[in-house]
Amino acid sequence: LPPHLSVKDRHLRIGGCDAVELAFKYGTPLYVTDEDRIRANFHGYKKALSSRYQNIRILYAAKANGNPSILKILAEEGAGADVFSSGELTIALQAGMKPEYLLFNGSSKTEADHRLAVEKGVRVSLDSIDELMQLDQIAGEAGKVVEVSFRVNPAIDVPTHPKIATGLATSKFGIPAATITEAYAQALVCKNVVPVGIHCHIGSQILSVEPFAKEAQVLMEVVAELHKMGVKFKFVDLGGGLGVCYEHYGGPAPAFDAYADAIMPEIISTFTRLGISPEIWIEPGRSMVCDSTILLTKVNSVKQAHKTFVNVDAGFNTLIRPAMYDSYHEVLVANRAGEEQAGTYTITGPICETGDILAHDRKLPAIQVGDLIALLDAGAYGYSMASQYNGRGRCAEVLVKGDKSALMRRAETVDDLLAAVVTPPWL
Numbered sequence: 001l002p003p004h005l006s007v008k009d010r011h012l013r014i015g016g017c018d019a020v021e022l023a024f025k026y027g028t029p030l031y032v033t034d035e036d037r038i039r040a041n042f043h044g045y046k047k048a049l050s051s052r053y054q055n056i057r058i059l060y061a062a063k064a065n066g067n068p069s070i071l072k073i074l075a076e077e078g079a080g081a082d083v084f085s086s087g088e089l090t091i092a093l094q095a096g097m098k099p100e101y102l103l104f105n106g107s108s109k110t111e112a113d114h115r116l117a118v119e120k121g122v123r124v125s126l127d128s129i130d131e132l133m134q135l136d137q138i139a140g141e142a143g144k145v146v147e148v149s150f151r152v153n154p155a156i157d158v159p160t161h162p163k164i165a166t167g168l169a170t171s172k173f174g175i176p177a178a179t180i181t182e183a184y185a186q187a188l189v190c191k192n193v194v195p196v197g198i199h200c201h202i203g204s205q206i207l208s209v210e211p212f213a214k215e216a217q218v219l220m221e222v223v224a225e226l227h228k229m230g231v232k233f234k235f236v237d238l239g240g241g242l243g244v245c246y247e248h249y250g251g252p253a254p255a256f257d258a259y260a261d262a263i264m265p266e267i268i269s270t271f272t273r274l275g276i277s278p279e280i281w282i283e284p285g286r287s288m289v290c291d292s293t294i295l296l297t298k299v300n301s302v303k304q305a306h307k308t309f310v311n312v313d314a315g316f317n318t319l320i321r322p323a324m325y326d327s328y329h330e331v332l333v334a335n336r337a338g339e340e341q342a343g344t345y346t347i348t349g350p351i352c353e354t355g356d357i358l359a360h361d362r363k364l365p366a367i368q369v370g371d372l373i374a375l376l377d378a379g380a381y382g383y384s385m386a387s388q389y390n391g392r393g394r395c396a397e398v399l400v401k402g403d404k405s406a407l408m409r410r411a412e413t414v415d416d417l418l419a420a421v422v423t424p425p426w427l
């Protein structure tokens with residue numbers, strides 16, 4: 001187990017809190033996040049990068065877990081954020097992040113998105129020439145000048161789930177490296193937009209550092225060319241962070257230092273050769289929050305059928321990753337931690353779909369009605385991808401600091417489900 005998870009008297013603990021007591025106090029399903037683990041993950045990146053190059057900034061990818069408390073914790077640490085919508089931008093600013101530490105990413109931004117970025121003084125990463133033209137016009141109307149980057153598509157194959165490889169030649173994201181200079185040439189002649197950076201993202205849940213080294217190489221070739229064209233770089237953004245090890249701790253996930261070693265030499269030598277020293281930005285989401293959080297879910301029934309199904313109160317409405325990406329989350333019985341394995345169980349949710357399975361064929365202690373299951377590594381793309389499917393409100397989120405715990409989002413009720421509903425006048 002990672003250092004913030006432990007076992008005492010057969011109960012799983014997170015931080016200094018007993019998971020069984022938390023479930024009793026706040027109800028289930030329940031996401032529980034350890035604050036100190038997030039801070040430690042942030043410091044892991046910061047130390048590895050800043051010991052090699054001073055001018056770095058970590059922009060937390062808010063999509064991974066957009067709870068305002070988490071953004072606030074990271075803002076306190078000096079992080080910025082990669083925001084991918086006006087909603088994420090607004091929440092990040094409200095949480096205390098500085099506008100100059102944000103980057104508004106997105107492959108399909110609206111006029112309203114661009115207007116908000118201009119109004120708040122947030123830099124924009126452009127994904128098309130149409131976006132450039134629109135932003136130039138909107139900034140002009142507001143009498144402002146906006147700093148931008150383009151997202152470059154580096155055409156790199158990465159070993160990850162095909163749905164989350166973002167920098168393949170065939171991906172929808174970015175402008176192909178072959179034509180990126182034309183995009184910057186157009187930006188350089190725009191009156192209300194100044195290109196000051198470059199942005200790239202190759203994919204998520206990547207468990208080796210080689211693809212990042214390759215990305216840095218492609219990016220530096222582009223930076224050298226753009227520098228020659230007159231682009232004055234303030235930042236170079238390498239995008240998302242490392243993958244994490246879902247299957248067993250100490251497994252294949254690379255260390256922060258290995259990551260820094262993979263990207264930094266190429267970048268630093270290029271910067272030195274060009275005589276520039278822009279900030280290096282990264283946008284880690286998953287690796288900042290994933291292991292900080294467990295999902296607690298209660299056993300409603302145990303059924304011996306084709307398999308032994310354990311019906312719990314969280315399904316793909318609460319955690320969609322297993323259903324969507326066939327992903328694996330470690331399972332523990334939080335009130336029987338350390339007990340001997342007694343059977344093979346498939347953990348199933350309450351949703352009316354066959355695919356509503358959180359974990360297949362796990363060897364676990366003898367499970368009974370009322371037991372508490374913990375799914376580990378649920379902090380990234382867990383709550384943030386939860387839905388209200390099947391008329392179920394989203395569950396609560398609790399933050400733990402040492403032996404303190406508090407809600408950071410209450411569970412939704414049926415009233416919340418109905419809050420946005422409007423009845424057409426003829427009904």
Ligand code: LLP
Pocket residue numbers: 061064082105164166201203204205239240241242243283284285286287321325380381
């Ligand atoms: N920056 C950009 C532009 C991105 O598209 C992403 C993730 C990130 C940063 C953060 O990447 P990370 O450090 O988290 O790998 N829902 C999927 C993951 C989708 C990731 C999409 N983009 C999952 O649950 O595995």
